[in-house]
């Protein structure tokens with residue numbers, strides 16, 4: 125292995141097609157490249173949604189690998205291609221094994237492969253649980269900003285399900301200028317609630333912290349509600365909890381009964397992606413037989429094609445797009461490359477001559 129500044133894009137002379145060097149980027153390097161850059165990453169995610177919305181991307185359906193002997197676990201493949209300034213292809217391969225948490229290791233683990241636009245060669249493998257959490261949190265912060273325009277900016281945030289993703293979302297909200305009078309916390313696990321509370325107490329931006337025994341109490345006292353549980357089916361079913369019309373970031377996708385969505389303004393990141401795999405929007409489509417309950421995508425709001433009414437509950441359900449992983453992954457690659465710390469695996473692609 126060598127440490128190099130050369131990159132997949134600058135290794136060739138103009139017009140010359142060569143095999144790019146192959147690099148491996150560790151979680152420590154990913155974290156260093158992304159930490160403290162929240163506004164920049166949110167801008168990157170916004171730009172990526174706009175490129176995707178304009179059709180300059182390929183983002184086929186995710187493939188869910190499931191196991192009869194481990195029904196709660198899955199590994200998802202997200203292949204994608206993004207144009208615009210990023211111009212890269214690739215694949216995120218992310219596992220979710222919820223029982224890991226009880227064993228003291230994170231639920232999700234992932235790698236991201238970046239493929240060179242011109243040759244198709246993979247040129248980097250990056251630790252990707254941090255990239256995935258980062259793009260998810262950046263998307264949530266972006267949605268909180270756009271969807272709260274034209275209504276009173278939320279001051280009471282409540283988190284239902286407080287694992288790694290909730291922590292990243294809070295970090296991104298705080299890192300993009302949000303502050304709250306009150307931070308509500310609810311989790312089925314006492315340890316998770318206590319761990320998140322500890323994180324909040326250390327961060328200097330938390331307002332008053334309240335741990336709620338019931339989801340109802342949290343929802344009723346929050347004007348920004350974040351769902352980041354691992355629930356497989358709806359556990360929040362009573363539309364009256366939402367009478368005060370909060371903004372809801374429904375990141376875990378399967379918490380809300382369809383009746384709640386039908387009484388709300390619904391935004392997604394991508395309609396075809398989100399109405400799948402028994403997400404709450406998918407259940408709402410099955411119940412009604414149509415997609416009329418959707419206002420549109422976040423990009424529709426950002427481009428002004430759709431306007432969010434002020435006096436309704438607003439629910440954003442982001443399926444999570446592979447193009448976001450590519451954009452954040454390429455950002456990390458470029459940062460690590462610029463710093464001269466790219467770990468290139470010598471001779472990774474070895475059999476290069478057709479006839480030896």
Ligand SMILES: NC(=O)c1ccc[n+]([C@@H]2O[C@H](COP(=O)([O-])OP(=O)(O)OC[C@H]3O[C@@H](n4cnc5c(N)ncnc54)[C@H](O)[C@@H]3O)[C@@H](O)[C@H]2O)c1
Pocket residue numbers: 220222225231232256257260284285286287288289290310311312313316352353354355359375376377442443444445
């Ligand atoms: N939409 C996206 O783009 C996207 C991207 C990444 C992760 N996610 C989703 O975010 C969720 C959270 O991920 P994580 O890594 O933080 O998981 P995690 O396992 O670290 O934490 C999940 C927490 O939710 C709690 N929980 C489970 N069911 C609950 C319920 N009914 N009520 C309250 N709390 C409950 C658990 O006790 C746990 O503390 C997952 O569902 C994951 O699939 C979505």
